[in-house]
Amino acid sequence: MRGLVLFALATAVWAQPVVSEGGIRNAALARAGLTGGGVAPGSWFTILGRSLGPSTVARVEGPQLEVAGTYVKISSRGNTYDAPLLAVSSAEILAYLPADVAAGEATLTVVSGGMVSQAAPFRVVASNFGVFIASQRSDTAAIYSSLRQGGWFLWSDLDNPAKPSDEVSLFGTGLGSVESPVEIVLDGQAVEIVSMSKDECCPGIDRVTIRVPIEADGCGLPVQTRYGGAASPVGMLSVASDGRFCADRNGFSAADLEKAKTQGHLKTAYLFLMRFATGGVGAPSFDIGFANFSRVSAELIGGFRNNWSQNIPGACYVATTEGNVDLGGQPGADFFDDFYPFGETPLNAGSNVNVSGPGGQQQMMSAGPGIYTGMFFNPANPLISYFSPGEYTLSASGGEVGSVNGKMRIGPPLNFRQQAMTSVRRDQDYKIEWTGGEPSDRVWAAVLSLEFSGGIPRAGIVSCYQRAKNGALTVPAALLQQLPAPSAGTGGSFVWLYSLGSPQRFDPGGNLDAGYSLSLTYSALPLTLQ
Numbered sequence: 001m002r003g004l005v006l007f008a009l010a011t012a013v014w015a016q017p018v019v020s021e022g023g024i025r026n027a028a029l030a031r032a033g034l035t036g037g038g039v040a041p042g043s044w045f046t047i048l049g050r051s052l053g054p055s056t057v058a059r060v061e062g063p064q065l066e067v068a069g070t071y072v073k074i075s076s077r078g079n080t081y082d083a084p085l086l087a088v089s090s091a092e093i094l095a096y097l098p099a100d101v102a103a104g105e106a107t108l109t110v111v112s113g114g115m116v117s118q119a120a121p122f123r124v125v126a127s128n129f130g131v132f133i134a135s136q137r138s139d140t141a142a143i144y145s146s147l148r149q150g151g152w153f154l155w156s157d158l159d160n161p162a163k164p165s166d167e168v169s170l171f172g173t174g175l176g177s178v179e180s181p182v183e184i185v186l187d188g189q190a191v192e193i194v195s196m197s198k199d200e201c202c203p204g205i206d207r208v209t210i211r212v213p214i215e216a217d218g219c220g221l222p223v224q225t226r227y228g229g230a231a232s233p234v235g236m237l238s239v240a241s242d243g244r245f246c247a248d249r250n251g252f253s254a255a256d257l258e259k260a261k262t263q264g265h266l267k268t269a270y271l272f273l274m275r276f277a278t279g280g281v282g283a284p285s286f287d288i289g290f291a292n293f294s295r296v297s298a299e300l301i302g303g304f305r306n307n308w309s310q311n312i313p314g315a316c317y318v319a320t321t322e323g324n325v326d327l328g329g330q331p332g333a334d335f336f337d338d339f340y341p342f343g344e345t346p347l348n349a350g351s352n353v354n355v356s357g358p359g360g361q362q363q364m365m366s367a368g369p370g371i372y373t374g375m376f377f378n379p380a381n382p383l384i385s386y387f388s389p390g391e392y393t394l395s396a397s398g399g400e401v402g403s404v405n406g407k408m409r410i411g412p413p414l415n416f417r418q419q420a421m422t423s424v425r426r427d428q429d430y431k432i433e434w435t436g437g438e439p440s441d442r443v444w445a446a447v448l449s450l451e452f453s454g455g456i457p458r459a460g461i462v463s464c465y466q467r468a469k470n471g472a473l474t475v476p477a478a479l480l481q482q483l484p485a486p487s488a489g490t491g492g493s494f495v496w497l498y499s500l501g502s503p504q505r506f507d508p509g510g511n512l513d514a515g516y517s518l519s520l521t522y523s524a525l526p527l528t529l530q
Helices: 027-031 140-148 254-263 298-303
Strands: 018-026 043-050 058-064 070-076 079-082 085-088 092-097 104-112 120-124 130-135 167-173 183-186 192-198 206-211 218-227 230-239 265-277 285-297 316-320 352-357 360-368 371-376 390-396 404-410 414-416 422-424 430-436 442-451 458-467 472-475 491-500 504-506 514-529
Touching (some): 018 104, 027 130, 027 167, 043 104, 058 140, 070 085, 070 092, 183 206, 265 390, 265 404, 285 298, 285 360, 352 371, 404 504, 404 514, 430 442, 430 491, 442 472
Parallel strands (some): 265 514
Antiparallel strands (some): 018 043, 043 092, 058 085, 070 104, 085 092, 130 167, 265 285, 316 458, 352 360, 390 404, 442 491
């Protein structure tokens, strides 16, 4: 399943452009779903809104003052500037803030098809560095080329976790001067900045190279920028001196990647255990198991990207049927097929696969070549989840896989702290709270709204990400205001919570090379969106 697919509604009629409140942001931070900080001179920034340009994205090879009938004017301290553009669509513009715009309050207007937007205020700051990608192998020209072509950025392209004392380059925009007072903070510790540079080939692209601290260790460590006393999230970086498994890029351990390169493939087992609840604590639930056995080519493994692992805690995205924001190919709501690549050649594991745990044994039956599924029930009470916290064993003993046996652990489930329908105002930030989960679990919370009045369906979704240990996240009002608000009988809204446990690797035995498992919980509540 490729997330939630939102269809685009195109129109040939020019309408007045509208810039969304809070929609003017550093381009790298916007693509990471992060807000705040203002826009620095000499940097790329995005303008979000509606009717900003054509219904399909128009891109140019180099910055131009007008693209597809759209141009942007900036006013600051009595001066007016033209903003060079790289890409334009109905929902988003990718623009460059001229280097001579002075810091302070400014306004921006969008002219599209002869129609002029209201002036939108934003703040120009001396420096606000946002990161497109952390890399040990890329260069400025490649990053600029990807930006021009609307490429999707993995926050990190490291195949394996970095090691202490490694140098890692952060490519981004918004640094301002190379004498900028920016600090880079990894897991709360300021790191050594080896160099800061710009390249004449690539306007607006900055490179900051850092040295990983000796003491750094762990998967998904938060990376922040700090100016003075305030620190802002920009990404994550995994560091491991002992070669441990971190599912940063494509979900495979370093040893398995090397084995795939050597023999040209991996024979793998994937196990997904999922708990679905209808609401808050104590709500009825049902559980599903899914297993896949397949031979995966080294080529497929090398090209796979684990989108879910790239979602930065604290990030939020919005997508609507009035023009999905896709100039940078944002992660959005991609989900189930973002975990692992299913191989080109399925492997037969016999007629069924067994799962046993604290609640007893359950079976998954064959649902196609290499695929096994099952719906699990608690034999003592069908309304109570079968998946209680504890250790679970996957076993199979037939077909091409041989005798397979692997273990995984499931932590406490994640549940809404709210118990019933809530009313949410779109002009106010919305705080979503939960209980349970393992501290390192990744949480995806989303607000979805559907509206069908006037015979024209409208839909929108705001997706936000956080770690379970935080217990809450906040959905910004600036994004909620872009969702339709259904009136009685014209649609509906709800909020959902997904919690994904840390990927676990196991040695499956038999004729297989590697096994990976994931656990997931899901809860949903209806909303009244005003």
